[in-house]
Amino acid sequence: MAKTAIITGGSRGIGEAMALKLGELGYNVVINYRSESSKSLSDDLAAKIKDQYGVETLVVRADVSKYEDCETLVKEAVAKFGDKIDVLVNNAGITNNCNFVDITKESYTNLINTNLLSALHMTHLVLPYMVNHSTKDEQCCIVNTSSIGGLIGVINQADYCASKAGLIGFTRAIALEFAGKGIRCNAIAPGMIMTDMLRGVNQDELKALAATIPQGFIGDVSAIAGALEYILTASYLTGQVISPNGGIVQQ
Ligand code: NDP
Numbered sequence: 001m002a003k004t005a006i007i008t009g010g011s012r013g014i015g016e017a018m019a020l021k022l023g024e025l026g027y028n029v030v031i032n033y034r035s036e037s038s039k040s041l042s043d044d045l046a047a048k049i050k051d052q053y054g055v056e057t058l059v060v061r062a063d064v065s066k067y068e069d070c071e072t073l074v075k076e077a078v079a080k081f082g083d084k085i086d087v088l089v090n091n092a093g094i095t096n097n098c099n100f101v102d103i104t105k106e107s108y109t110n111l112i113n114t115n116l117l118s119a120l121h122m123t124h125l126v127l128p129y130m131v132n133h134s135t136k137d138e139q140c141c142i143v144n145t146s147s148i149g150g151l152i153g154v155i156n157q158a159d160y161c162a163s164k165a166g167l168i169g170f171t172r173a174i175a176l177e178f179a180g181k182g183i184r185c186n187a188i189a190p191g192m193i194m195t196d197m198l199r200g201v202n203q204d205e206l207k208a209l210a211a212t213i214p215q216g217f218i219g220d221v222s223a224i225a226g227a228l229e230y231i232l233t234a235s236y237l238t239g240q241v242i243s244p245n246g247g248i249v250q251q
Pocket residue numbers: 008009010011012013014015032033034035036038062063064065091092093094114145146147148189190191192193194195196197198
């Protein structure tokens with residue numbers, strides 16, 4: 001029977017690469033996005049995954065910082081693909097890139113809701129569709145996109161670092177709580193990856209950034225899709241943080 005995966009923030013960047021990887025691995029893929037401007041991107045991606053890998057897809061607009069939107073997302077996934085969800089990738093995320101004096105309460109609250117609370121909401125809503133089905137041999141997986149900002153401090157990213165470190169704590173606790181039930185939970189903590197998050201940075205700054213990376217270059221989204229594939233196939237891996245980061249951070 002086909003397996004089902006939900007990915008939040010699947011419209012572009014790292015999420016797009018991971019959605020393609022999920023299709024390649026044979027999962028029916030539920031692609032979530034938030035902005036109206038990403039609707040056509042998400043629809044095109046869904047069609048590409050269907051064509052390329054012969055799996056089914058579903059596109060759902062939802063702001064995952066809101067519990068009610070997460071409920072709609074999970075309901076639509078279950079209505080289309082049935083009451084077993086095999087994989088949940090909590091990937092949606094934003095940055096504010098602001099010092100912690102000028103930043104507003106609204107901005108950092110929105111970031112925590114988007115990057116951290118969304119993962120709690122989605123996991124809370126999806127777990128009932130995992131616990132009754134998963135076994136040692138038919139495992140379900142939750143994968144959280146953290147960041148090296150969850151492992152080290154970064155200037156002007158206090159809210160982001162708090163959200164990403166929070167995701168790591170959440171990953172470890174969920175992994176322990178559900179390890180005996182055939183559910184694995186791991187995090188990916190990417191270093192600097194070329195997506196829209198970095199496209200605003202000018203060429204000189206990008207060069208300077210690349211020079212701070214021991215491997216000497218900014219990563220490609222394929223490195224993160226590769227980490228996802230490893231996690232999904234590594235049946236004895238849970239509660240771990242995999243960090244493709246070019247050597248910036250050593251754990
Ligand atoms: P992008 O800005 O390219 O994509 C962000 C994705 O998140 C989009 O699909 C966006 O949807 C979605 N999203 C944002 N807010 C919401 C929301 N409230 N509800 C639903 N979806 C939402 O970023 P990246 O691909 O670079 O980042 C993906 C993840 O990887 C993030 O969690 C980020 O923190 C993390 N990361 C990225 C790094 C990098 O260097 N790029 C480094 C470390 C971690 P929409 O298209 O509709 O706006």
